[in-house]
Amino acid sequence: MLLIRTITLALATFGDRQGVAKTLADAKPSVLVVVRAYGGRDRTALVRALAKTPFPTAICGDVGDGDFSPIFTKRASILMHSTDDSLPEAYGDSPHHRRWKVSLVVDLFGCLLAAQHRADVIVYVEDDVELLPRFTPYVQEFLASRGDVWWGTKQMSAMAFLIRSTTIRPLYDAVESHWMIDPVDWLIWGMHRNHPYIPKRFDTIVKHRPTHRSTRDAAH
Numbered sequence: 001m002l003l004i005r006t007i008t009l010a011l012a013t014f015g016d017r018q019g020v021a022k023t024l025a026d027a028k029p030s031v032l033v034v035v036r037a038y039g040g041r042d043r044t045a046l047v048r049a050l051a052k053t054p055f056p057t058a059i060c061g062d063v064g065d066g067d068f069s070p071i072f073t074k075r076a077s078i079l080m081h082s083t084d085d086s087l088p089e090a091y092g093d094s095p096h097h098r099r100w101k102v103s104l105v106v107d108l109f110g111c112l113l114a115a116q117h118r119a120d121v122i123v124y125v126e127d128d129v130e131l132l133p134r135f136t137p138y139v140q141e142f143l144a145s146r147g148d149v150w151w152g153t154k155q156m157s158a159m160a161f162l163i164r165s166t167t168i169r170p171l172y173d174a175v176e177s178h179w180m181i182d183p184v185d186w187l188i189w190g191m192h193r194n195h196p197y198i199p200k201r202f203d204t205i206v207k208h209r210p211t212h213r214s215t216r217d218a219a220h
Helices: 002-026 044-050 074-080 095-115 135-144 165-176 186-193
Strands: 031-036 057-060 121-126 129-131 149-151 160-164 206-208
Touching: 031 044, 031 095, 044 057, 044 129, 057 095, 095 121, 095 165, 121 135, 121 165, 135 160, 160 165
Parallel strands: 031 057, 031 121
Antiparallel strands: 121 160, 129 206, 149 160
């Protein structure tokens, strides 16, 4: 009798575990739209448009502005304060333009690092864009796919892209290790090296919205 009860309990436990495993396998990945907000730029219209989508939104702003701020590693902080002349030449860019690109890459990954534990998928958008009709369907297609990174524009621009949280850190580490060799945006860097995390799919889900230029923008 005891043996039968033991076997019955074991089968029930196994069944429960199988059920949990199936539930986890079938569960949809969580998603968070992260808006990179810069001081002095109005993001009201974008936030209002995002509220109409089925996805939660968080603001990655400067200190004291938004839900959280970028996280900068020690090396990233050094690069952010480097001079134009300290960056090697690459792809025919002027020293000032190289410096500008590095600051964008550092800032972008600072936001991703801060957001990586908040959801399974991060949809990154800059605050000076307008959503296009393809935005929601494209995000849903990405959630149903096995892709690591999809681009949200068809240009070399980081206005919008989708990335899995598990991809953020290895991609950041790979890019950071090459900043002083090729101080350019990570998409161009990766294309020159056929990096595995380079986006395999491009679509236009946002467009640039002309906006008031803040002091930060004017400096670029």
